[in-house]
Amino acid sequence: MERIAEGEYAVMEVLWDEAPLTAADVAARVPENKGWSLATVKTMLSRLLAKGVLSHEEDGRRYLYRPAIRREDYVAEESGRLIDRMFGGRVPALVAQLAARDKLTPADIAEIEKLLKELKS
Amino acid sequence: MERIAEGEYAVMEVLWDEAPLTAADVAARVPENKGWSLATVKTMLSRLLAKGVLSHEEDGRRYLYRPAIRREDYVAEESGRLIDRMFGGRVPALVAQLAARDKLTPADIAEIEKLLKELKS
DNA sequence: ACAGGTGAATTACATGTGTAATCGACAGGG
DNA sequence: CCCTGTCGATTACACATGTAATTCACCTGT
Numbered sequence: 369m370e371r372i373a374e375g376e377y378a379v380m381e382v383l384w385d386e387a388p389l390t391a392a393d394v395a396a397r398v399p400e401n402k403g404w405s406l407a408t409v410k411t412m413l414s415r416l417l418a419k420g421v422l423s424h425e426e427d428g429r430r431y432l433y434r435p436a437i438r439r440e441d442y443v444a445e446e447s448g449r450l451i452d453r454m455f456g457g458r459v460p461a462l463v464a465q466l467a468a469r470d471k472l473t474p475a476d477i478a479e480i481e482k483l484l485k486e487l488k489s
Numbered sequence: 490m491e492r493i494a495e496g497e498y499a500v501m502e503v504l505w506d507e508a509p510l511t512a513a514d515v516a517a518r519v520p521e522n523k524g525w526s527l528a529t530v531k532t533m534l535s536r537l538l539a540k541g542v543l544s545h546e547e548d549g550r551r552y553l554y555r556p557a558i559r560r561e562d563y564v565a566e567e568s569g570r571l572i573d574r575m576f577g578g579r580v581p582a583l584v585a586q587l588a589a590r591d592k593l594t595p596a597d598i599a600e601i602e603k604l605l606k607e608l609k610s
Numbered sequence: 611a612c613a614g615g616t617g618a619a620t621t622a623c624a625t626g627t628g629t630a631a632t633c634g635a636c637a638g639g640g
Numbered sequence: 641c642c643c644t645g646t647c648g649a650t651t652a653c654a655c656a657t658g659t660a661a662t663t664c665a666c667c668t669g670t
Contacts, residue, residue, distance in 0.1 A: 373627055377574065391647080407630050410648075415627085429636065429647055443575045444590050447583065450571050451592075453498065454564045459587055460600040462568060466580055467608050469565050471572075477605050479581040484598050487588050494657055512617080528660050531618070536657085550617055550666065 369437060369445060370419035378402060379412045380421065384439040388425065388432035490558060490566060491540035499523060500533045501542065505560040509546065509553035 372380060382397045383389060389397070395409040413433055416422040421442075424431040455461035463480075466472055472480075493501060503518045504510060510518070516530040534554055537543040542563075545552040576582040584601075587593055593601075 371626095374574075375628060404628090405630060407632095408628075411628085411630075414649080431648075440586070440589070443586060446575060447571060447586060448590075448592070450568060453495075454567060459593060459597050460604065463584075463601050463604055465561070465564060465568060467604060468561070469569075471569070472580060472605075472608065474609075476580050477608060480584050481602065481605055483581065483584055483588055484593075484602055487593065487598060488595075492656095496658060525658090526660060528662095529658075532658085532660075535619080552618075 369442065370421060372416070372419070372421060372442065375402075376412050376416055379409065379416060380435060380439075380442070383422065383433060383435045387434035389434075390427070390430050390432060394433065490563065491542060493537070493540070493542060493563065496523075497533050497537055500530065500537060501556060501560075501563070504543065504554060504556050508555035510555075511548070511551050511553060515554065 378398055379394060382394050386397070391410050391413055392406065394413065395404065395406045398404055398409060413422065413424075417424060417433075421435065421437045422433050423436040424433045426432075451457055451459060451462055455465070499519055500515060503515050507518070512531050512534055513527065515534065516525065516527045519525055519530060534543065534545075538545060538554075542556065542558045543554050544557040545554045547553075572578055572580060572583055576586070
């Protein structure tokens with residue numbers, strides 16, 4: 369699966385949330401804090417098409433875009449990549465990291481424990 | 490803190506593991522599967538210096554390079570960034586992801602549970 | 611004293627990315 | 641039927657990155 373750049377990822381998020389959409393619709397839904405023009409969004413859509421992570425169907429003179437890969441798959445790949453690079457592939461090392469940095473609230477801890485307990489059953 | 494590119498990160502890893510080192514030493518320690526020439530490694534060292542994540546001291550005609558940022562800090566920042574982007578900042582969502590993908594061995598689960606239990610005390 | 615090796619600095623060049631502007635086709639309103 | 645707005649496609653351009661080669665200075669052995 370092709371890598372998706374950070375900016376492009378924001379476009380994918382829009383389409384994972386709702387699809388199919390026209391280029392204009394995507395632009396309207398991209399977080400405003402990006403400050404992208406419609407032209408910029410169109411460039412990203414083209415590049416994502418070229419990467420094969422989007423598909424489009426014609427709708428008259430326009431295209432309707434939709435994701436060609438599943439969000440979970442992409443997210444799994446990216447997080448796996450990070451865990452491999454930074455934690456030698458060891459998930460517990462990541463969790464230890466987060467713990468050491470106080471990134472885990474008591475609620476997080478409870479939730480994770482619940483998840484793990486269910487996993488074992 | 491400046492972003493570090495993936496290739497550059499491999500150089501940082503070498504220096505986090507052992508420092509200070511000369512450029513030649515770094516090149517010798519970079520994983521061979523990268524297939525980098527000495528020149529390439531020197532380019533990376535310069536860029537990392539420019540980014541302020543390395544420092545160097547003169548040793549006669551050569552430089553000795555050493556990290557100027559701590560590995561934990563960088564790793565924390567990068568993993569935080571990924572968790573924010575892909576999981577809305579929710580660590581349990583990440584763990585759920587890993588679980589759904591069978592990325593957690595029973596040993597991992599046990600280890601994480603132990604970590605969490607200690608956290609609560 | 612000079613040649614060759616070695617160091618950093620400078621330059622190179624293709625590709626990816628962020629961020630558009632412009633172009634040419636076409637459709638719909640007057 | 642023509643103007644104007646809207647589409648996607650093409651082009652633009654600067655900066656980052658991967659991957660070096662080249663240059664210039666200096667040290668060391670003959």
